Amino acid sequence: MQINAVIAQGGGPTAVINQSLIGVILKIRESEKIDTLYGAIHGISGIIEEQFINLNNEKLKTLEKVAQTPAAGLLSTRDKPDPKYCERIVNIFKQMNVRYFFYIGGNDSADTLRLLNEYTSTINYDLTCIHIPKTIDNDLVINDHTPGYGSAAKFIAQAFIGINYDNASLTGVYLGILMGRHAGFLTAASAISSKITSGGPHLIYMPERAFVLDDFLRDIEQAYKKNDRCIVAISEGIQNKDGRPVAETLIDMPEFDPHGNMQLDNGDLGSMLSNAIKKDLGVKRIRTDRFGYLQRSFPGCISSVDSREARAVGEKAVEFALKPGRSGSVTIHRVGNYKVKYMLSKLEDIGGKTKSMPDEFINSSGNGVTEKFIDYVMPLIGEAVPDTAVLDGLNILKHDITTS
């Protein structure tokens, strides 16, 4: 009887998630243990709907192009399975004699595999489940970092380099709102621009520190007085000290009354903070950008390191699946400055857990990052971002504060 495998992709896309997919496909082609590798379309939902494609038939040339295509080549899903869902998956797998299941995703996908693994143990069906990490949020525990983060960080760094010069050109306050509900890694990546340009961002607010509006306004006032401009990076997930989202707390404040004049873009964090700055500091020119979805699937500035590691976790997944042949999650561990090694960690140690920025990466004022974070993040963005410079005759930009 043929022994088969299934691969699927779950959760939000990244710019390099397909490198992992192609890593698995090509590595399996080298093995004689697995006959056919099927791709499930739209994650685990493609399994229960029996939407499969035979990946043995894909041409190498196409695969290498898919590898450098952002977002999920097999399409994705947000489905979270319950025990019934697991049962249906395993029933399909039994019919197809699927003995290996590779799932590329974040901590939700790892948790799906944990559930599936528990279920197959109870019914004595031999299924090796391998979780392959990806997430731009960089919030998987045990991992030094996750595939997808390096490229998103590079996009953010480049964007803030551009914003730094743009904001110097026309001055004023700039607020950039970045993804990340619980972990500030993406927002912190903006600091790469200060490192490279010795300009902005001048202030960085991450969800790991309680946000105090008054401190925020004083920080901006101080930076603005010093530089006649101020660039701020803010996580959309910032919360007050009681753990309430800041956007929600601002609506409650008298000056943000939904029927009053101050209210603009009800519920929109950027607009509300912008209004507060206008009112409190009297700064006229304030620009706000919400980075949104661009950073997770932009094909133009992929990190070479991220790309290489995303391919490697796919290859390693197949190696671990065949030997030792037990279920688990491929994890990335940093060795020196800069190499990585890959290990197989337990699914229950990854699934459903969230990593935050460690204290040593956040400055004592809670409004910026440390040099340690810069040392951590720089190797992940790969080759340097484009070289930029200021005219020697122009001292203006040199008065900038740094974030450390």
Added chain:
Amino acid sequence: MQINAVIAQGGGPTAVINQSLIGVILKIRESEKIDTLYGAIHGISGIIEEQFINLNNEKLKTLEKVAQTPAAGLLSTRDKPDPKYCERIVNIFKQMNVRYFFYIGGNDSADTLRLLNEYTSTINYDLTCIHIPKTIDNDLVINDHTPGYGSAAKFIAQAFIGINYDNASLTGVYLGILMGRHAGFLTAASAISSKITSGGPHLIYMPERAFVLDDFLRDIEQAYKKNDRCIVAISEGIQNKDGRPVAETLIDMPEFDPHGNMQLDNGDLGSMLSNAIKKDLGVKRIRTDRFGYLQRSFPGCISSVDSREARAVGEKAVEFALKPGRSGSVTIHRVGNYKVKYMLSKLEDIGGKTKSMPDEFINSSGNGVTEKFIDYVMPLIGEAVPDTAVLDGLNILKHDITTS
């Protein structure tokens, strides 16, 4: 007596505006007619505040790095001069014996030069004013296109390529709101993604056509039914048939009452359109991005053609200033497919005027572009965007409608 020149940059930055600056600086170094070239800091405001730097002193190595740095290397301004302001500028110029003034900017900057030129004629002060075009909006008349547009178009094209795969992965409706109050060129550039991926954007709305909410909802319904997803690019400047901004008209509608439940992000076009789609079509997953400022100064994906032409208009400006030696605006004209030639046009023909998308570039339904526009825009983005592909086994993306 020494003969001197001044250069300044005005208006919103672009990714290649400094190529023009460096083009002027290096070309003037070849000439013996001009002794010192001064850079005015923050556009014309730097002239009246006598904030100059001597550009003769800048090192070649720095200049070449500045050339590839986005945004205004000499910093910028939004100042629009009145006759008094002009008088003050010319008084400073007289003291410094400035006989050539180069101003890199859009139609406002051209208009500033026209004013200045008129004033110097009346007082018989010999000043050659050369306008050097730049604007991501691509809205200068006479010009086939303007430096800055190609790089912004490339950023938008790459972003939509990423969005195309992202939206295919998790399906739903995606709305991308792009800059452009009067001209739809930037929004139209999203169509490059449909050309390359044969995916989205499926619908494009430009300010050149009156926006009708009901038609918009029917368009999306149709596209969504066909593809189970829909990507839409919308100019922030869209207006109804009476010329009122759409965001304003939506607030007036009963379902967008500022005190009602439907109201969210008061005044924010993307949120209001998103609510209308949710209510009318019952689509659950709708994502909205406002591209904002990223597209105009992102250093990572500059068009090589745009970069080269931006340098050339700076060089040509110096050539035109010295021979024939009259004031004017450097304009770009397309010859064949694809070359350009540069001419000196009259300041009054450029200043304060705005070009829109010609009819032949917009489809008959007013919700997309034509092949003619694609033929027009493709050469401007330079080298091709990164190669992407879909797995051969995956037919899903192939059902996409095209926008033509």
